[in-house]
Amino acid sequence: MSAALEMPVLVLNRYWQPVHTCSARRAVHLLCLGHAQVVQVEGEEKFSTHDLCSWAGYSKDMPGGEMIHSVRLALGVPKIIVLAIYDRLPRLEVKFTRRNVFLRDGFTCQYCTNVLPETKLNLDHVIPRDKGGKTTWENIVTSCVKCNTRKSNKLPHEANMHPAGKPYAPRWRPLYGLRENGLGDESWEHFLHHEKKAALKSA
Incomplete structure (x- = not known):
């Protein structure tokens, strides 16, 4: 349950x-x-x-x-x-949050590429904070706890661990990426498809 x-x-x-x-x-x-x-x-x-x-x-x-x-x-x-009441329009800009990073990356560890539940995921600074790395879309990736511990505060080349994809600031709400990564339910497709087309036209 x-x-x-x-x-x-x-x-x-x-x-x-x-x-x-x-x-x-x-x-x-x-x-x-x-x-x-x-x-x-x-x-x-x-x-x-x-x-x-x-x-x-x-x-x-x-x-x-x-x-x-x-x-x-x-x-x-x-x-x-x-x-029933909430009537705000979807935003094209994406708020930087822990969950939105997970959504952008499809709940996939960017080092071992395993898809995991949210409870087993963490955020990793590609360039560690003690080496000048910032907490931004472009320097944060999803990682599993094991990979996060292994990389520690090393640079990617020092740990020989490079993200599977280059981190980026999404141009539209990251829940679109769920279906592209095979997550969520196929019934969502009807709504996400039309919203993504609208976002692309206005981008």
């Missing part, structure tokens, strides 16, 4: 534009508060929305998928939720 609660969920604003991702735990919490509805992603009523009660009813006959069980309810893990 704990694994199901940490599954990623695509979050749409009330205009149905993707704004970020959250855990299934957070998505269900928003659903219980009435701050969001679940977007159905299969069947004849694809893209219809559900509040907590209707989602609980739909979950009983939901074809496949992970389930979250509580004392009173069994809920299917949502793949997409739409917020």
Whole structure:
């Protein structure tokens, strides 16, 4: 059950534009508060929305998928939720955060190239801070704990560890990279594809 609660969920604003991702735990919490509805992603009523009660009813006959069980309810893990009030438009500039670096790199260690859960990932300064490296998009990469420990405060050539890709500041929100790296759910494609095309046109 704990694994199901940490599954990623695509979050749409009330205009149905993707704004970020959250855990299934957070998505269900928003659903219980009435701050969001679940977007159905299969069947004849694809893209219809559900509040907590209707989602609980739909979950009983939901074809496949992970389930979250509580004392009173069994809920299917949502793949997409739409917020009831939040109406901000997606930004093209990307805020520098730990999670956004992970999203940019597809939750992939840039040294051993293993795809890992967020709890097993860390951030690494390619040029260590004690050697003048800054905490910026261009000097930070995703690394697993093992590789981070191995590299320590060495320069890439000193540790013989070079990032798989050159770190960069994303030109649009990094959740687009999830599907390109085979992460997230294929049902997200409908929303991410159209938003990325719009971002490219305005770039």
